[in-house]
Amino acid sequence: MSSLKLFRTDTVNGGVIEVASRLAEVEADVQGLVEAHMETLLGVRFLASEYGTGPVHGGRIDSLGLDENGSPVVIEYKRGVDAGVINQGLFYLAWLMDHRAEFEHLVRDRLGVTAASQVLWSGPRLICIAGDFTRYDVHAVREHRRSIDLVRYRLFGSDLLGLETVASVRGGMQVARRARRQRVTRAAADAQSAAMMELAGAVDEVLLGLGDGVTRVERKQYRAYQRLRNFACLIPPQQTKVVVYLKADPKDVDLVPGFSRDVSGLGHHGTGDLEVQLRMPRDVERAQDLFRASYAAV
Missing domain, CATH: 3.40.1350.10 (Trna Endonuclease; Chain: A, domain 1)
Incomplete structure (x- = not known):
């Protein structure tokens, strides 16, 4: 049985009234x-x-x-x-x-x-x-x-x-909440920056750890993170940055040039109207409130 309860605030008497389910x-x-x-x-x-x-x-x-x-x-x-x-x-x-x-x-x-x-x-x-x-x-x-x-x-x-x-x-096996970061091989480093691969691994770990039931879907152009719907899409690392698209509403975010931007109406791989660009490890910590807001939005 669901434990979810919903209440309507009573502004006249200053109390709350439960809405029956x-x-x-x-x-x-x-x-x-x-x-x-x-x-x-x-x-x-x-x-x-x-x-x-x-x-x-x-x-x-x-x-x-x-x-x-x-x-x-x-x-x-x-x-x-x-x-x-x-x-x-x-x-x-x-x-x-x-x-x-x-x-x-x-x-x-x-x-x-x-x-x-x-x-x-x-x-x-x-x-x-x-x-x-x-x-x-x-x-x-x-x-x-x-x-x-x-x-x-x-x-x-x-x-x-x-x-x-x-x-x-997903696929009969839930993705572990804490995924061990993959080691970057020399062959991968030849194609992409090892630092960006490590940064993408850190983002993956944070997104999977946002809550129980987070799963991911691999597509060629992006990796989606879902609850019931996508809340984040991680684009394959570029040479100088890692890009994540989020379901958080850009209108509710203080956008910072070079870090976050509103991509509503712009074509891109994955889903979400808020683009976040990460270039160094401290950017992952900086983006965590946005990750949590996107997780909560779905």
Whole structure:
């Protein structure tokens, strides 16, 4: 059961009033709400609802989407607790992996040729959204070799929705919170500055250590750090700097020329509107408040 509590401040009497939480009347209410705002809530672009898997397979996938890193996403919903939600989702995920061309055709129709050509088949995801999960569910996701997110929902009052990540695993193995920095080989130093590689390793360690459930996704152009959505994207080290894009709002940050800048509306690899440039070890310490703000933003 969720321990999340929500209170409304009472400015008249100077107290607080608890807003009672509740489950949806029917599963379809949750599905409709998430599908209507999927990119905002989950960082996933909506593709299809109740997608039929054909007469042989005989099923219907609640929602199909494509996340911000290009990974295919199957989303299954349950109003309350349902012991079968994970197995049902994995059943559909297996179907998806066997029908890649069909999925890419769907992406091409909905999002265009470029998105279809960049589908990341090495990292398909299952997101299960339910009223609650058991401890057996949480244990089960860690035993599978798939990327699975368990998300608990609650409705508060008449106009508030809460989403809480209960478990998040990538490829069946969660990335360790504290990753040991990799040694820089002479061959790597010939191509890139050894100092920048070490600096990127320090950033990686800090981002992974921001909290439980942080996972990372490797793409050719960047490395994404996620909770349920991306909160940071680390670009491969350049000769003189390491660049990180964050989900923190640039309008809430005191921008410093040469260190941080607003890249809203500018094209770049990865996600996030705040660019941070790191050139020396002390810049990592300097950027930690921005890293934490971005982590909290998602």
